[in-house]
Amino acid sequence: MNARTSAIPESETRTSAAPAQPRRSRFRRVLPLIALLVLAGGAAGGTWYWQVGRFMESTDNAHVGGDIAVLSSRIEGDVVRILVADNQPVEAGQPLIELDRQDWQARRDQAAAALAEAEANIGTLAAQIGQARAQVASAEAQIAEAEAERVRAVADAGRAGTLAQGGYGTREAVDRTVANRRKAEAALTAAQAGLESARGAIPVLEAQSRSASARRDAARAALALAESDLDHTVIRAPYAGIAGNRAAQLGQHVRAGQNLIAVSPTADRLYVTANFKETQLRRIREGQPVELSVDAGGTLHGVVQSLAPATGAQFSLLPPENATGNFTKIVQRVPVRIAVDPGQAVAHLRPGLSVEAEVDTRDDPHGPRSLFGAAAAMIRGR
Template sequence: MTDAPTTNASPNDELEAQADLQAKQKRKKMLKIFAFIVIAIAILYAIWALVFGNTVETDNAYVGAETAAVTSMVSGQVEKVLVSDTQQVKKGDVLAIIDNRDAKIALAQAEAQLAKAKRQFTQSSANSSSLSSQILISSDDINSAKAQVAQAEVAFTQAQQEFSRRQQLNATGAISKEEFSKAQSALDNAKASVNVEKAVLAQTESKRKAAQSNLDANEALIRGTSQSSTPDVLAAQAVVDQALLDLQRTEIKAPLDGVVAGRSIQVGQRVAAGSSLMKIVPISELYVDANFKESQLKDVKVGQKATLTSDLYGKKVEYHGTVIGFSGGTGSAFALIPAQNATGNWIKVVQRLPVRIKLDPKELAEHPLRVGLSMNAEVDTSTAK
């Protein structure tokens, strides 16, 4: 009977085998942990890509508004100032009053000139009637003068015939020299009478022509017009309208709803036309200029929705808006001293471009903002593509 072969293992071999087994188990465990970490990272990235991958955000954003500059359209001394900084006003509210006495005087003068122009038109119309009457009278005078000329010519003809007979008789000595001289005088007087009557006729015709010329000139001024449409009256009416407008402008009114800011006038101060008096900030029509990095703007488009929070209210209050446009240049391009990258050593700096976001007026009414406040803006690039 033979015995089975036996293996004599030393304690060192057993320890090495056990260490190898533990190392393998440890490597398997590390691989599992690494695989779990990779899977977790992949899942987190997928979640981020789905939830946050379509948004870009910045905390470099500030509230702005199209403020209205209130200026004086007339010059004068400030009589009253009815508002102060931070006061809320409505469109049409009186903000300040300028002394209107000069404007009232100017209006009265303009109205007087208008009345004078209307009276002159009435006078011109009456002159036309008078000149027409003068022409008719001149026509009658001309006819009368023509009759006088004809009568003088008849008398001259008779005197000439009588003189001829007396001249023949005088040649035979049948009449005296005195009688012949009377015939000569009668002929000369008849001839002179003809000349006088012709001169009167010419003078009468000249008067008629002068009256006709005056009538034509007067008619040229008023022909085709009425008292309200003649050029002199229209010009005077325009002066009245301007004076009335200047009088109305002595009451300076708010051009829109908003809050008074930057008031620079006081009672008693004399202001010139065009002087800036104050500003009105329309707090219901605010917008946000969000300065995004140029590397963030690839997918940002007009019309995309945006979510904003203000440092004034914190993250618990959200505003919703819409991208309405992009600035024409970066902030550095419009700086007072633009960067000169073409000179000296140059280090590339990521530029920021202002993106304008219009805010919801209803949300602004619930939580008012003011110009210049800081905002956090986040644009959803998955909308309005």
């Protein structure tokens, strides 16, 4: 084989090597253009990073949040009606679940009867107080009458004694007038005692009236509580949203505090919670614009609403304690609440969806964010 190879003519070897030279020549001519493009791309990328990129703080540790209301029963009873289906939109105050109200209606009627009885007792005592005051006035009149009778009896006794001493009256007349005087004095004493008794009855009746008023207030509070319990037989939506996670079943006996159904807020009341690293918080401030990329599809815009007062680890069930022998430093994250700008197509949003958040921390957040816009802004700045 070596003999055959060595036997190839030299002219053929020169002919096969000839096309390689034009290729190298063309590559040498294109190489400066490639280098120029690379340098231009690097300059543009560097410009974008210096003008925009270094001010962007992003994280994929973010999710859509919403204040979900988990509704439970405040009373005990049987489920008699379920008025909504799963995942059904509901309005604020709309009935969702109804419990048996028969027992609670009876308790309400009982409380109403107790209140009526207490109010009747107050009326009776008021009448008795009025009667006692009339008795006081009558006793005062009786005292005046008894006093007048005593004065007359004393005068009669004096005149009878004077006549008897002068020999013009009899001993019988004197004794009779003296007896009338003593009788009048006793009647006056009895009238005064009756007045004191009538006056003493009034404070007692007034104390009983205050006690009756207290019982009336207690009965009124019991009636209000019974009416509240009766109203709680109907579980209503606290706000407009979507019903879900229904645990109540028709005919089920539920107890107070048992979770029955949940209401999720509508899409326009949702927000985003982004957990940024502590090293990213240096430039993040309230009011800065945020671009949100939803994993379920779509890009939204929002603003930084607030920063949590502590890291997420501090709100956990078992907060970390760094004063231990084995310590490993871990970058902490701080929840940042982001409000979604209104007027966007957010109907597909649901609490719990994953989101990627990017905060623009520039002093002028309305400046261009694209590569060419940043380059143009830099050129204009020159």
